[in-house]
Amino acid sequence: MIYLFKVAWRNLSRNKVRTFVSVLAITAVVMIVIFARGLMLGFTESNFQTYIDNNYGHLRITDREYEIRETLLPLDYTVDGFAGEGKSEMITEIKSLDRVEHVLPRIRFGAMASIDDSLIRMVGVGIDSAAENDYGALKADLKRGRMPERENEIYLGSGLLQRLNAELGDRVTFSFADAYQSLRGRSFQIVGIRESGVTQLDDNFFYLPLSTVQDMLWMEDEATELLVFAADTGEAAALQTEINELLRERNADNYSTVLWNKADPLIEMYNEVGNLMNLVYVLFILLGSIVVISSLNMIIRERTSEIGMMAALGLKEKEIMKIFVYEGAFMGVLGSLMGVIGGGIITFYYSLEGIQVEVFAELMEELDVLVEPVFYLIFNFENLILSFVLGVVVVTLACLFPAYKAAKMDPVDALHYIDD
Structure with missing residues (x-):
């Protein structure tokens, strides 16, 4: 296992420019994911709190x-x-x-x-x-x-x-x-x-x-x-159950209880958009992974004879596959780490300074939507850790197919590639 790690790590330096471009692509998309999640969390938290404080409570x-x-x-x-x-x-x-x-x-x-x-x-x-x-x-x-x-x-x-x-x-x-x-x-x-x-x-x-x-x-x-x-929005549903029980006991069926996230269609829409954005984040990472996949395909093409030699020397398909998966994973880790650092700095800055959105706020006012003119991004370690893990996992999974192709090469054909 350690030997395979060393081989994969050493292979990254064989074409530094290609490795750098792949890592940079992952860095960019992870930074985008961190910024987008921070913006979405800041937007929803700010506007949810405005509705809670002024219109609905929990x-x-x-x-x-x-x-x-x-x-x-x-x-x-x-x-x-x-x-x-x-x-x-x-x-x-x-x-x-x-x-x-x-x-x-x-x-x-x-x-x-x-x-x-x-x-x-x-x-x-x-x-x-x-x-x-x-x-x-x-x-x-x-x-x-x-x-x-x-x-x-x-x-x-x-x-x-x-x-x-x-x-x-x-x-x-x-x-x-x-x-x-x-x-x-x-x-x-x-x-x-x-x-x-x-x-x-x-x-x-x-x-x-x-x-x-x-x-x-x-x-x-x-x-x-x-x-x-209640203490927080997470207890709102349980709070509604308690109050409904009290109203039933007192025969007060003329009263209606509405949760904060069910009181306005726009709030429900915000929740749906938040769920949709989770899919968008994964798609962003996959977009960056295309560069890594392309790099691995080029590496496999360049090392076809080398792959045949490894197979001839007794390396199993699973071990050959692991070498290329590890290469992709290393690029995913390096890119995600750099993306976390860059995205974290940007998100932290805008969590303090905010982003002016007067035009958007004015547009929303015409639709009777309560929107603050300044969005403050949410900076938290949960966002950084989640984005890092998402980057590493998606990139690694994306590398499985080219690595599988490399492992499935026929050793004789791969060795014969030298003569071509």
Whole structure:
């Protein structure tokens, strides 16, 4: 075995240029795979988290009718607890479940303001400031000021602030319809400015204390949705099972529970694209392997008589085959190692600096897709190790056929190749 390794390693230096080109091809495709995986992981993680923090949680509880009519932001179908006893008791019971980490009650409603004869449409969100601060996503986007805590305090997106021609500390007035479809108006003092980086959120959303929204919309101890969070997304399915069991026990079949990755067709599409990309990564490696296969075919052609000599001296077909497989594997290891180093450096750099994609983000906004304007690649050792193993394994497997052809040569014909 060691002897065969030595022969294969020595053979790599017999044509240094060809070996270098083969190794370089593997290096390039492994670098591409590492970069592509880092980009895909960064894109999906960033956008998944945006949807989780703002729309769905790990699991969202709504009234079944609200889920159907959600685009209209109705206030008729609410989460008002078990048998209409109020959401507070319901939240307490949900929090007692083993996998529950956070429960965020929210009320979404439509609003509008008139500025310089222009009508500005907005979406208001009533939030439990204490629960939101504990979870931390809204607070992490705080650019200036603070979260709303008292009555008539408002926290709004930086883009909406500009649309309203307002500044931190100013008062804004807008109109809204309450739960009885009565048109009302109210003024609020701006105490905080949110900058999430997602234009769709920053330009259209504002946030008020939940108690204030309940009072002005006539929705005592109600919410339009409950966002429930486990420790991580991996526990979401088990969390849904627990909550569905609780709802069945309390005969609350009017509520619907939806997992974060089943709530939007685009998220499901992201998952499908992620699975498809795994096949693309393998195809990339195979593309680089073509150079290695071509090199091995040329090597076999050049060493036909040598292969016949090895067979005549007693080397078995399996041993001849191993020599050429080892040559290909060595090129795969060297190329994959260099690709990991180069791809790792590039991925690490863009994990810190990010990639500006404003044009893509603007395009996605037209489709009502929440996309951040900067993608940060994910740098982790799992990506590097997986890409290295993938490179070595695919290249080695790709070398099996030319190595098999070499091993199957007839020794007499191979030796006769000298005379040709």
